Amino acid sequence: MTTNGTLGVAVIGTGKMGADHVRRIDAVISGARVAAVADIDGDRAEALAKTVEGCTAYTDPAAAMASPDVDAVLIASPGPAHEEALLTAFEHDLPVLCEKPLTPDPESALRVLEAEQRLGRRRVQVGFMRRFDSEYMRLKRTLAEGHLGRPLMLHCRHRNVSVHPYFTAEMLITDSVAHEMDCTRWLLEQEITAVTVLRPTPSSLSPEQLNDPQLVIFETDGGALVDVEIFGNCGFGYQVRTEAVCERGTARIGDDHGMFTNAAGRWGGEIAQDYVERFADAYDREVQQWVDATRRGEVVGPSAWDGYAVAAVSRAGVTAQATGRRTVVEMIERPAFYAPDRR
Ligand SMILES: NC(=O)C1=CN([C@@H]2O[C@H](COP(=O)(O)OP(=O)(O)OC[C@H]3O[C@@H](n4cnc5c(N)ncnc54)[C@H](O)[C@@H]3O)[C@@H](O)[C@H]2O)C=CC1
Ligand SMILES: O=C1[C@@H](O)[C@H](O)[C@@H](O)[C@H](O)[C@H]1O
Secondary structure: OOOOOOEEEEEEOOOHHHHHHHHHHHHOOOOEEEEEEEOOOHHHHHHHHOOOOOOEEEOOHHHHHHOOOOOEEEEOOOHHHHHHHHHHHHHOOOOEEEEOOOOOOHHHHHHHHHHHHHHOOOOEEEEOHHHHOHHHHHHHHHHHHOOOOOEEEEEEEEEOOOOOOOOOHHHHHHHHHHHHHHHHHHHHOOOEEEEEEEOOOOOOOOOOOOOOOEEEEEEEOOOOEEEEEEEOOOOOOOEEEEEEEEOOOEEEEOOOOOOOEEEOOEEEOOOOOOHHHHOHHHHHHHHHHHHHHHHOOOOOOOOHHHHHHHHHHHHHHHHHHHHOOOEEOOOOOOOHHHOOOOO
């Protein structure tokens, strides 16, 4: 860290999320600076580094992490690249904010858990940013207060205008529904035990490999049911909504809430077009809290265990999607190292 305690961050992956996090660290939050960026696409890394004073571009993430200017790492490369980046960060004993998914499959997630436990202290926060969204935080508080009674069901809707062209049907589960997996565990404080995936005849506008949209159903160990409409390419807006149906009432967040107009005999509003817009505040809060905690020498937020749990549920989801059958989630016991009250 510099003498004034500013955290030097290396951002790995300079695509859509990496670039947005670089802008955030550089211009929105306090206590950190982007010391390095790395991307296998050197031109992209160079172009982004030029927007930040004192930032060096690398094509090799390991070289960026070895820089003496780097105190912490933000991983924003695609999920399959996360394991290698995390293990490299551990070699340098660097704290990490790793975009979701921790890794796309439970085997690699387990290797990350084992490596972190060998370090003897937690280093990883996973980028499940909905936990930092004001609407989701309010829903969490409402459920915890208990006046609605026990949550019986969650109805979730997760629509994207479009997803990256490289997206596959599996990624609808491992990259998109991963958020509902984390929200279910966090909001209900229950584990997901089984997954079923149902598919209507795909939209004629769906890219062939996507089979879009799909309906994903979770069962939990507390007896709750969760349904998730995942629509990767709905074309008209980014909509993320969760409604909790409880014994004595319901609570819903994520109704589109931009400006509402009345004019010329019509009423209307606005729909966010992507997550960068819809969850801007959540990302700002997430990264600020990560920086603040890191500067205090602490790790807060969703842990590598939460990332592993989502990878385990994702495996069941991908199997359920491929077979059309209800699939039971297989998970290891939670190690004491990841006990909720231990940081
Ligand atoms: N929390 C959230 O709401 C969101 C999280 N994400 C997550 O952020 C990550 C990145 O997603 P996007 O920015 O949308 O992807 P993207 O495809 O726009 O960018 C990925 C970048 O990583 C680079 N890259 C690929 N392999 C690499 C490697 N081994 N080392 C370094 N760089 C590498 C690519 O060249 C590209 O520039 C993913 O894990 C994704 O799931 C993405 C969107 C929203
Ligand atoms: O994490 C995200 C993307 O990777 C994913 O592709 C989207 O479906 C999600 O809405 C977004 O939050």
